[in-house]
Each structure stands twice: as structure tokens, then as C-alpha cells.
Amino acid sequence: MNLYLNQIAAIVWKDFVTELKTRELLSAMFIFALLVILIFIFSINLSIVKASEVGPGILWVAFLFAGTIGLNRSFMLEKENGCLMGLMLVPADRTAIYFGKLISNLIFLSIMELFILPLFMIFFNIDLLSHLGPLLVVVFLGTLGFCALGTLLSSLSSNLKTREIMLPILLYPLLIPIIIGAVRMTGQILDGTELFDMMKWIGLTASFDIIYIGVSIMTIDHILEE
Amino acid sequence: MESLENAIEVRHLRKAFGTLKAVDGIDFELKQGEFLTVFGPNGAGKTTLIKILSGLTQPSSGTAKVAGFDVAEGHPEMRKEIGVISHSTALYADLTPLENLMFFARMHGLEQPEDKALKVIGEVGLSPRRNDRVRTFSRGMLQRLSIARAILHDPAILFLDEPFTGLDLHAANVLKEHLQRLHDSSRTILMTTHDISCGLEMCDKVALQVQGKFAFLENISDVDKDRFESMYFDAVRDNQFAMGISL
Ligand SMILES: Nc1ncnc2c1ncn2[C@@H]1O[C@H](COP(=O)(O)OP(=O)(O)OP(=O)(O)O)[C@@H](O)[C@H]1O
Ligand SMILES: [Mg+2]
Numbered sequence: 001m002n003l004y005l006n007q008i009a010a011i012v013w014k015d016f017v018t019e020l021k022t023r024e025l026l027s028a029m030f031i032f033a034l035l036v037i038l039i040f041i042f043s044i045n046l047s048i049v050k051a052s053e054v055g056p057g058i059l060w061v062a063f064l065f066a067g068t069i070g071l072n073r074s075f076m077l078e079k080e081n082g083c084l085m086g087l088m089l090v091p092a093d094r095t096a097i098y099f100g101k102l103i104s105n106l107i108f109l110s111i112m113e114l115f116i117l118p119l120f121m122i123f124f125n126i127d128l129l130s131h132l133g134p135l136l137v138v139v140f141l142g143t144l145g146f147c148a149l150g151t152l153l154s155s156l157s158s159n160l161k162t163r164e165i166m167l168p169i170l171l172y173p174l175l176i177p178i179i180i181g182a183v184r185m186t187g188q189i190l191d192g193t194e195l196f197d198m199m200k201w202i203g204l205t206a207s208f209d210i211i212y213i214g215v216s217i218m219t220i221d222h223i224l225e226e
Numbered sequence: 227m228e229s230l231e232n233a234i235e236v237r238h239l240r241k242a243f244g245t246l247k248a249v250d251g252i253d254f255e256l257k258q259g260e261f262l263t264v265f266g267p268n269g270a271g272k273t274t275l276i277k278i279l280s281g282l283t284q285p286s287s288g289t290a291k292v293a294g295f296d297v298a299e300g301h302p303e304m305r306k307e308i309g310v311i312s313h314s315t316a317l318y319a320d321l322t323p324l325e326n327l328m329f330f331a332r333m334h335g336l337e338q339p340e341d342k343a344l345k346v347i348g349e350v351g352l353s354p355r356r357n358d359r360v361r362t363f364s365r366g367m368l369q370r371l372s373i374a375r376a377i378l379h380d381p382a383i384l385f386l387d388e389p390f391t392g393l394d395l396h397a398a399n400v401l402k403e404h405l406q407r408l409h410d411s412s413r414t415i416l417m418t419t420h421d422i423s424c425g426l427e428m429c430d431k432v433a434l435q436v437q438g439k440f441a442f443l444e445n446i447s448d449v450d451k452d453r454f455e456s457m458y459f460d461a462v463r464d465n466q467f468a469m470g471i472s473l
Contacts, residue, residue, distance in 0.1 A: 003335040010332035018320045021359075082314025086375070088282055089310055090333035091302040221300070225284065 007092045011100025012107070018077065019108065025073050029112040033066035034119060041123050051124040056186035059120055060142065060179060066116075067109050067146055068168055074105055075154040075163075084158070088224065098151060098220045102213075105147045113139055126190060134195045135186065141205045142182030148212035149174055156223045181205035232291070233258045233383055233414035234279065239288035240438075241274050248274040249285070250438030256431070258382070259412035261405075263425040266435035267462040272418040273313060275435070276385045279416070280310045293383055306334070309381035311389045315372045319361040323347055323371050326360060327378055334379040346374040351400065365392035373401060377408075384408065386417040390424065402428065422458060426451050436461050 019025050040058045078084045078101075087097055117139075121128045128135055150171055157166040172179075185201045195202065234256040241249040248271040256262055266272050277283045279290055281297045281304060290297045295304035317326050324343055331339035347356050350370040355363070360371065369392045376384065386405075390398050405428055409415060419425040426432065432449055434442035434457070441461055 006335065007333050010329055013332075014318065014321065014325070014329045017325055018318060021320050077318065077320075080319060082312065082316045083318055085282060085312065085314060086316025086330070087333070089280060089305055089308070089316070090330060091305040091335070092333055093302060225300075 004093065004096050007090075007096040008100045008103065011097065012104045015074070015077075015101075015104035015108075025070055025108055026112060028073065029066040029070045029108070030115055032069055033062040033112060033116045036062040036065060037116070037120060037123060046124070051126050052187065052190040055120070055124045055126055055190065056183045058124075059116075059186060060183050062116060062120075063109070063113060063139075063143070064146065064172070064175075064179065066112060067143070067150065068171065070108055070112070071105060071147075071150040071154045071171075072164055072167060074101065074108070075158045079158055084224075094220045094224050095217050097224070098155075098216055101155075102147055102151045102216075105151055106144060109143050109147060110140070113143065128190075131189045131192070134189045137195065137202075138182060138185045138189060138205075141185075141202065141209060142178055145178035145182075145205065145209040145212055146175060148209060148216060152212070152216040152220065152223065155220070177208050178205055181208070231257060233260070233293060234416065235289075235291040236279070237289045239275070239278065239290055240286045241271070241278055241283070242286045247271075247438045249278065251288070252435075252438075252440055254431075254433065254440065254443055256414055256416065258414055259409070260431060261409050261415040261429045262417070262431045262433060263429035264416065264418045264433045264435050265420070265422065265425060265458060266418070270435040271438040272435055273387055276310070276312065276387050276416070276418065280308055280385050281305065306379065307381055308383045308385060309376035309379065310384075311369075311372050311376045311386045313387060315360075315368045316375065317360050317368065317371055320359060322357050322359060323352055323374070324356045326371070327374060330375055330378055336379060342378060346378050347371075349377075349404070350374045351397065366394055366397060369393055370397055373404075377404075381413070383414045384416070386415065388419055389417065390419060390421055398424075422455055426454065434458060434461055436464075 037058060044054060078087065117128060153170045154167055157163045157170065160166050181201050181204050185198055185205070188198055232255045236252055236254050239249055239252045240247065250271070252275065264272050264275070274283070278285050279292055279297060281300050284298055293304055293307040295301045297304070318329070321329070324347065327343035327346060328339045331342045336342050344356070347353055350373055352367065352370055352374070355367065360368070363371065373389060389401060393401060402424070405415065409428065417425065417429070426446065426449070429446055431443065431445055432454070433440045442457070
């Protein structure tokens with residue numbers, strides 16, 4: 001068990017050291033998310049539509065698209081020079097590799113989101129600070145589901161020539177329950193609803209998080225085979 | 227106990243990619259401490275054989291046991307016993323040699339990963355460059371570093387796929403001496419190479435793989451080293467005719 005946790009930590013450490021040197025993953029995700037938000041800002045007339053009605057959808061579109069770039073990049077690092085083969089040769093359970101990548105993806109996406117949220121607040125002129133706690137819970141639940149499935153599918157598609165295209169094609173349809181849940185909850189939070197008043201949605205999103213992780217644990221062995 | 231004595235035991239091993247038979251019925255065993263060199267022309271299936279034995283790819287049929295484990299089961303304990311040098315370096319380009327090897331040491335669960343990493347970096351002569359990014363390394367330096375990665379956890383069985391590629395004369399000699407030491411301390415080694423004199427020099431057994439089959443498998447004591455080369459060239463030529471290549 002100790003070795004297992006150590007292996008997960010080693011993968012996260014390795015991804016962090018790489019990112020500290022290159023800063024490619026975070027900057028690419030951040031710029032992309034920022035651009036999505038800016039494009040919407042210029043195309044929507046906020047004096048006609050209510051910011052809290054369109055805002056949640058736009059926020060999650062930005063997170064998802066930027067996150068997809070992050071997932072692709074994160075797996076590309078493993079494919080370069082046959083590193084994934086090197087990982088297959090260490091005495092680690094395949095699930096340790098999955099959880100290592102899941103956690104580092106989750107951390108990088110969360111950092112990107114923490115930078116985007118204040119900008120979103122300024123551009124849309126929405127007060128997020130008064131609902132910050134519940135908002136972060138919802139963002140975490142959505143991001144966890146996204147990373148859980150995204151990490152699995154980016155390893156599945158990593159052997160395909162068309163990886164960059166296949167990942168979103170496989171990922172987005174399967175993510176629909178989580179996206180609907182996250183957008184709905186974000187909207188309700190901006191309208192001032194409390195977390196307990198949307199237990200149904202929280203339950204739905206959290207169940208899908210668990211389902212995605214469960215499916216990944218069951219299938220990762222076969223997926224990482226060549 | 228019989229399976230433990232044989233470090234590697236391969237029976238009717240086959241691997242097909244569609245209609246292409248990369249490995250086509252290979253049988254052999256290696257006792258602990260034996261050194262097998264596999265020669266063979268390009269595309270003979272040597273790399274595929276090593277990939278199957280190291281558990282990286284599944285055989286289409288047949289069985290292979292390595293350190294007593296069935297390779298098809300993909301047991302993590304088996305991977306503790308093997309070290310692999312392959313065509314790709316399996317090193318992270320944005321990390322330094324030290325960071326790369328510390329990472330692999332931690333994944334292997336070794337105590338004091340930093341000390342272990344520094345030690346093997348010294349052994350392959352990369353200490354002065356230990357803090358440079360691997361991306362900036364030359365071909366031979368990368369090869370040295372992948373050797374370091376393969377021997378980091380001191381495995382009992384080594385699979386070396388053309389380990390001399392890109393090494394300068396000095397580094398090649400260092401690797402030869404190192405392999406000799408490993409051989410003397412009864413590590414089991416399976417090596418592929420295109421360098422005939424070097425491959426024959428170190429091994430206990432020689433195999434010649436052609437089109438997925440061992441056309442030849444003998445103890446080194448039964449091999450006439452001078453005739454081996456002409457035999458090898460005959461096999462390569464036949465193979466190229468079979469593949470429709472004429473030079
Ligand atoms: N993943 C794959 N998919 C399809 N064919 C493959 C795959 N891997 C190998 N092959 C084919 O299997 C055959 C054996 O390849 P292999 O790499 O094992 O040869 P080799 O003996 O290592 O050659 P070399 O001396 O050039 O390294 C080749 O014809 C190759 O094209
Ligand atoms: Mg090869």
C-alpha cells in the first residue's frame with residue numbers, strides 16, 4: 001500500500017517538475033479558456049441577457065475545452081520517447097498509473113480554473129465571492145468527473161493516430177450528465193441557492209464521478225495494453 | 227522448482243500483426259545466468275520477441291515464462307526482475323537524468339532513490355551532465371541513460387534490444403565490461419545486436435532469427451565463429467529475396 005501511494009506521488013511529482021520547467025500545460029490551458037470567455041463577452045450583449053443565466057454555460061465551455069487541451073498534452077508527454085512503455089515496465093499496478101495521472105490532471109485543471117474564475121467574475125460582473133464555497137464544491141465535482149473520464153480516454157486514444165480528434169469525440173458525449181449537472185448547479189448557485197437545496201444534482205454529479213473512476217479502475221489494465 | 231531454474235522458458239511462441247507473423251513459433255529456454263545473443267535481419271521479429279517477454283505486448287499463442295511468471299498475466303512482481311533496453315529511450319525529455327532516474331527508482335520502490343540514481347549515472351559516465359535536460363542529449367548519451375534506467379533496480383534478467391546503438395568506442399567498452407560483470411554475477415541476459423563479433427564474444431548461446439523463427443540456436447562452444455558470419459549473410463540474403471527486396 002505504501003509503495004502504491006509512493007508510486008502515485010512519484011507520477012504527480014514528475015508531472016509537476018516538468019510543468020515547472022516548461023509551463024506549457026498551464027499557459028496553453030489558461031490562454032485558451034481566457035479566449036473562450038473573451039469571445040463570448042464580445043458576442044453577448046449583457047444589457048439584454050442576464051449574466052448569471054449565460055455565464056455558467058460559458059464558464060464550463062471554457063473549462064472543458066481548455067481541459068481537453070490539457071489532457072492531450074499530459075498524455076503526449078507520456079507517449080514521447082516511449083515513456084509510457086517505461087511506465088509499463090515498472091512494478092506498478094496499472095491503477096496506480098491511472099490515479100497518478102488523474103491527480104496531476106486534476107491539480108493542473110484546478111489551478112487553471114482558479115485563475116479563470118476571478119477573470120470571469122470581472123468580465124461578467126458577477127459577484128462570485130459571496131457564493132465562493134458552494135461554487136468551489138461544484139467546480140471540483142465537475143472537474144473530477146471530467147478528469148476521471150478524460151484520463152481514461154486519453155490513454156485509450158493515445159495509441160490512435162487521430163488522438164487529438166478522438167479524445168473529444170469520445171469524451172464529450174459521455175460527459176453529458178456531468179456537464180448538465182455542473183452547469184445547472186453553477187447557475188443555481190449564482191442565483192443564491194444553497195448547496196442543500198440541490199442535493200439531487202450534487203448526488204447525480206458525484207455518482208457519475210464515482211462511476212467514471214470505477215469504470216476506469218476496471219478497464220485500465222486492458223486499455224494500457226498495447 | 228523446475229520453472230525457477232529456467233529464468234526464461236518459451237514454448238511455441240507466436241505473434242501475428244494481421245497476416246504478418248512477426249514471431250512464428252519460437253521455443254527455447256535460458257537457465258539462470260545464461261547469456262543469449264539473438265541475431266537477425268531487420269524485421270525478423272527480435273524486438274517483438276523482447277516485447278512479449280517483457281510483458282509489453284501479448285503473444286497471439288504459445289506461452290512464455292520469465293522468472294517463473296507467465297508473461298501474459300502481466301504480474302507486477304515479474305517486472306521487478308527484469309530490466310529492458312529498447313529502441314525508444316523511455317526517458318522524459320524535459321527532466322534531467324537525475325530526475326528521470328529518481329522517478330523510476332521511486333516507481334520501483336527502491337530505498338534512497340537519489341543515491342541509487344546518482345550511482346548508476348556515475349556508472350554510465352553521465353555525472354557531469356546529470357542536471358541538464360535530457361532533451362539536449364546526443365544519441366549516445368541517451369543510450370547510456372537508458373542503460374542506466376534498465377540496470378537501476380539491479381534486475382536478475384536483462385532484455386537488451388541493440389544496446390550498442392549510438393555508443394562511442396569507449397562507452398561500448400564500458401557497456402561490454404558491465405555486461406560481463408552482470409553475466410559473471412549470474413544475471414540472465416537476452417541481447418539482440420547486429421554486431422556479430424561483439425555479440426558472439428559475450429554470449430553462452432547464439433540464435434539467428436529469420437522471419438519470426440529461430441533458424442539456428444546453439445551453444446557458443448558448438449559455433450564456428452568464422453563460419454557464422456557467412457551463414458548469417460546467407461540467411462539475410464534469402465530473407466531479402468523472400469521479402470522481395472533486392473539491393
Ligand atoms: N505494432 C506493430 N504493428 C504491425 N506490425 C508490426 C508491429 N510491430 C512490429 N511489426 C512488424 O513485425 C515485424 C518484426 O518487427 P520487429 O521490430 O520485431 O523486427 P526486428 O527484428 O526488431 O527488426 P530490427 O532489426 O529492424 O530492429 C516487422 O515486419 C514489423 O513491421
Ligand atoms: Mg528491433
